[in-house]
Amino acid sequence: MFIDSHIHMTSRTTDDYVAMREAGIVAIIEPSFWLGQPRTEVGTFKDYFSSLVGWERFRASQFGIKHYCTIGLNSKEANNEALAEEVMDLLPLFASKEGVVGIGEIGYDDQTAVEDKFYRKQIDLALELNLPIQVHTPHRDKKAGTSRSMDVAIEHGAQPDWVIIDHNNEETVKEVLDRGFWAAFTIYPHSKMGNERMVEVVKQYGSERIIVDSSADWGISDPLAVPKTAALMKERGVADEAIHKVCYQNALEAYGKSGQFNASDWEMTNGVDQKLNFEGNSVLRGGQSPLVEGADSNIIK
Amino acid sequence: MISSNLISFSNIKLAQQYLYNIIVSRTDEKGQQWLDKKIEQLLKDPREMDFYISFNLVPRFIGKQTLDLTDEEIAAGQNLRSGLDLSHWTIDQVGRNLILLYMPFDEKSFCQNTLKNLFETAGVDELVALYAGLPLLPIGEALHQRAAEGIRTNMTAVFDAMALNNPYPKDYFNEVAWNQMVLKAFFMERPVYRIQGMEERYNEKLAAMIADYAHERWAAGRITMPELWCGIGPYVTDGLLADLRRLLDDTDELQQQAAALACYNSGSERAKTLLLNHHDLREGIENRMINWKQIGSQWENRRYQKKPLYE
Numbered sequence: 176m177f178i179d180s181h182i183h184m185t186s187r188t189t190d191d192y193v194a195m196r197e198a199g200i201v202a203i204i205e206p207s208f209w210l211g212q213p214r215t216e217v218g219t220f221k222d223y224f225s226s227l228v229g230w231e232r233f234r235a236s237q238f239g240i241k242h243y244c245t246i247g248l249n250s251k252e253a254n255n256e257a258l259a260e261e262v263m264d265l266l267p268l269f270a271s272k273e274g275v276v277g278i279g280e281i282g283y284d285d286q287t288a289v290e291d292k293f294y295r296k297q298i299d300l301a302l303e304l305n306l307p308i309q310v311h312t313p314h315r316d317k318k319a320g321t322s323r324s325m326d327v328a329i330e331h332g333a334q335p336d337w338v339i340i341d342h343n344n345e346e347t348v349k350e351v352l353d354r355g356f357w358a359a360f361t362i363y364p365h366s367k368m369g370n371e372r373m374v375e376v377v378k379q380y381g382s383e384r385i386i387v388d389s390s391a392d393w394g395i396s397d398p399l400a401v402p403k404t405a406a407l408m409k410e411r412g413v414a415d416e417a418i419h420k421v422c423y424q425n426a427l428e429a430y431g432k433s434g435q436f437n438a439s440d441w442e443m444t445n446g447v448d449q450k451l452n453f454e455g456n457s458v459l460r461g462g463q464s465p466l467v468e469g470a471d472s473n474i475i476k
Numbered sequence: 477m478i479s480s481n482l483i484s485f486s487n488i489k490l491a492q493q494y495l496y497n498i499i500v501s502r503t504d505e506k507g508q509q510w511l512d513k514k515i516e517q518l519l520k521d522p523r524e525m526d527f528y529i530s531f532n533l534v535p536r537f538i539g540k541q542t543l544d545l546t547d548e549e550i551a552a553g554q555n556l557r558s559g560l561d562l563s564h565w566t567i568d569q570v571g572r573n574l575i576l577l578y579m580p581f582d583e584k585s586f587c588q589n590t591l592k593n594l595f596e597t598a599g600v601d602e603l604v605a606l607y608a609g610l611p612l613l614p615i616g617e618a619l620h621q622r623a624a625e626g627i628r629t630n631m632t633a634v635f636d637a638m639a640l641n642n643p644y645p646k647d648y649f650n651e652v653a654w655n656q657m658v659l660k661a662f663f664m665e666r667p668v669y670r671i672q673g674m675e676e677r678y679n680e681k682l683a684a685m686i687a688d689y690a691h692e693r694w695a696a697g698r699i700t701m702p703e704l705w706c707g708i709g710p711y712v713t714d715g716l717l718a719d720l721r722r723l724l725d726d727t728d729e730l731q732q733q734a735a736a737l738a739c740y741n742s743g744s745e746r747a748k749t750l751l752l753n754h755h756d757l758r759e760g761i762e763n764r765m766i767n768w769k770q771i772g773s774q775w776e777n778r779r780y781q782k783k784p785l786y787e
Contacts, residue, residue: 273536
């Protein structure tokens, strides 16, 4: 069983969902992000957020995967200050919904003053709503940006164990762990982290507070990064218990602090309770396994 | 077409009480305290933001379990508003709708705006609660366009909330919306026997659409649901006789039973004549062993057990 705690499914196909389920992914978290180009209207943010709690959640359920999300204004789009103010007004409407497991992904991109302003405001919102914070660390000037993300979180009174610092690498991990934050690693081709390097990180730093994710999105990326990395870890002698922690349990504990992320959610729908659900009729609600024609052949009937 | 006993400004308190009682007999003290506090707050100072947040928070405090209503509770729902049927609801749906029933309904723009925002920002389960709850709202009739959106969705649970066990469509949908709903229910392979008013709202146009749909399916080598013929009886045309004759000899007994019911209820003498060779089926219909509910639930069971649909 795996959790991918960072993946942008709105950009992925149903083939990905099928492959993810077959590879053992039972639950995913979709952080709010940008769409590859900046939005220009607040209404498109509203529809995006509502698709994260609506259509995408339904789509995932058809493949036996429980879909959760984090809600937030990403750092790139924070730079449009007027629009960002309007988006801030929307966030409380969505952040208190069921299945919203944190405020995210927020943080710095260019590390501008405006990015800083909205990062701080959203930390305050997370504290007010008692939600974990999912932090995107910048691609450029990464090491300083990561330290600064943690400094600001502390300054606003966030507890380190309520903050997941994502997109770590060999250069950032030590400080993140030393300061008591969760350290997430994104296995993403050509940038961020590779799975062989990830194995070495786990060998060196152990499995405490380390989380592996894919951040698969609209770019060349891999929705199976978590199970593949787990397989590689096993092949290279990492203990099963450690693999379980970094590819499942730690994400569950970190985001579980929201009260909205419980293993019983997916154990219920995939296990013995199906009969119960049927009588309560939820097997017909949210679509269990749909009748996928031709699932066992290449011929479309 | 509008049934008596709708929720109105005069019996809204009864509706509130009905939902409240269902919840408190099934939730713990913490859930009840939260609910009481919210209601008090909404009564004293109904602000839009409070409706949004309370609506969102319902499952955290009172859970999501199924209701297993007692016979008395089911009957009380029927007395409150004809056709009201909460038997497939979960407790969070009841809670969310209770919150909505404290909107200041005499302030029209407040209610319209609040509902618009709730619908436009809703998650899957929230949409389910909103659509299933439409028959409870005293301003429900004004929301028929919104209701039709519930039929356009591709989220099965949301479609079900609007179409199944819900008196709203039969009371308020015009013929175009009604026909789309029924046809879409067949497309999505939903348990059509749970649509209220199938027979009374049947119409000639629907009969033609259903017949075309069946031929399209068969041309593609696909089966059709036996419930496809529910309600078509009075509208059976001679053009459909060959199809019904074939279905009466089908290898699947549910298909046979459905075709027999259509013939039996038909105004066409020729259709009734088809039944002469099917004594057992005729007898089953007359002693009520064969009926749409039984056909529909057996079909649904087959789906659930993942047996081949066509036996």
